[in-house]
Amino acid sequence: MEDWADDDDLLEDERRHGLGDADRAPVSGGQTLGALVHDYVRTQCDVLRDSREAIAARDESVVHPARVAIRRLRATLRTFGSVYDAEDGVAFADELRWAGNLLGEVRDLQVLAARFAEEDSPTSAAAQPVLAAEIDRDRVHAWRTVTDGLGSPRGAALFDAVSRWRDHPPFSARAERPAHHAAKLVAKADSLLRKRLARAEAAADAASAETGMLLHDARKAAKRHRYAVELALPVLDARAEETIERRRALQDALGAHQDAVVALAFLERIDLDAQSREAALALQDLIGYTRAGAEDVGGVLRETERLRT
Numbered sequence: 001m002e003d004w005a006d007d008d009d010l011l012e013d014e015r016r017h018g019l020g021d022a023d024r025a026p027v028s029g030g031q032t033l034g035a036l037v038h039d040y041v042r043t044q045c046d047v048l049r050d051s052r053e054a055i056a057a058r059d060e061s062v063v064h065p066a067r068v069a070i071r072r073l074r075a076t077l078r079t080f081g082s083v084y085d086a087e088d089g090v091a092f093a094d095e096l097r098w099a100g101n102l103l104g105e106v107r108d109l110q111v112l113a114a115r116f117a118e119e120d121s122p123t124s125a126a127a128q129p130v131l132a133a134e135i136d137r138d139r140v141h142a143w144r145t146v147t148d149g150l151g152s153p154r155g156a157a158l159f160d161a162v163s164r165w166r167d168h169p170p171f172s173a174r175a176e177r178p179a180h181h182a183a184k185l186v187a188k189a190d191s192l193l194r195k196r197l198a199r200a201e202a203a204a205d206a207a208s209a210e211t212g213m214l215l216h217d218a219r220k221a222a223k224r225h226r227y228a229v230e231l232a233l234p235v236l237d238a239r240a241e242e243t244i245e246r247r248r249a250l251q252d253a254l255g256a257h258q259d260a261v262v263a264l265a266f267l268e269r270i271d272l273d274a275q276s277r278e279a280a281l282a283l284q285d286l287i288g289y290t291r292a293g294a295e296d297v298g299g300v301l302r303e304t305e306r307l308r309t
Helices: 007-016 033-056 060-079 084-118 128-150 153-167 179-205 211-235 240-268 277-295 296-309
Strands: none
Touching: 007 179, 033 060, 033 128, 033 153, 033 179, 033 211, 060 084, 060 153, 060 211, 084 153, 084 240, 128 153, 128 277, 153 240, 179 211, 179 296, 211 296, 240 277, 240 296
16 A cells, blocks of 8 residues: 655656646535545446456356456555555455456456457467467366355355445545645556566666566556546546546557466476477467567567657
8 A cells, every 4th residue: 555645745746747727627516535436436346346256157247347447446545545444455456366367267268269269360170279278277167166256154254344435445544635636646656667678678778577577567557557447537637538548558469478478387387298390389489479479578669669658
């Protein structure tokens, strides 16, 4: 949970990113920062509450929306955490992280299945049955983990916390600040993203083994900034919608690299010796193609340089 910086500490960020008082859109009714933030939080809590029964029934269609709601909640607690009681916020964020990790394995398998089925995928017909069988097997285990976890007392406590946060948010005194103070933390989230991109670039220049991890960290920071702008739209200027689109494009570019990393790890777990010769050769070709994407750090950084403005 990050504390608020003093107003003076963020003034330069506001000026640099066009968030001065003269540019802000008015907020009706003298809205407070707490009300602005909690409108966004309430929406994400609704998504999670509404997904509970579908998740218990192993409905694949709710996995992605539920994970996005969890990510938005966690990002909000990081960026705008001082609106809420710090201890309650940390505890809620920890449980959200746990739930997101549970759903993450199912979501990864969804992405893998879609990746290998794309029309322009290099996946050959010989490899398809092996990939489908591996994904189906892993999916059974992943869903068991999800339903066991979210169906447990800890899972029930999480959904109780979601309802409690929706209806009885643990506001701090800073929630009473004017809503336009949100712009300061939007600027701070943008600065964090730029710092993480710079670290990834430095690591790539040094051929560091940490480059991939740092790119993933930058992707998470891009999402965090995008969600912050979404939340703060009522107090930002007309450029905010364009910022959302730029950040979405940036996270997609970084996400394509991360998807390749996840796909490579999945493929390398397959026992090629247990496959037919034709399938093993096809899988070797696919592994080579996927590894090239996972290792193309330079291409990813060139794309992020184009999209980061």
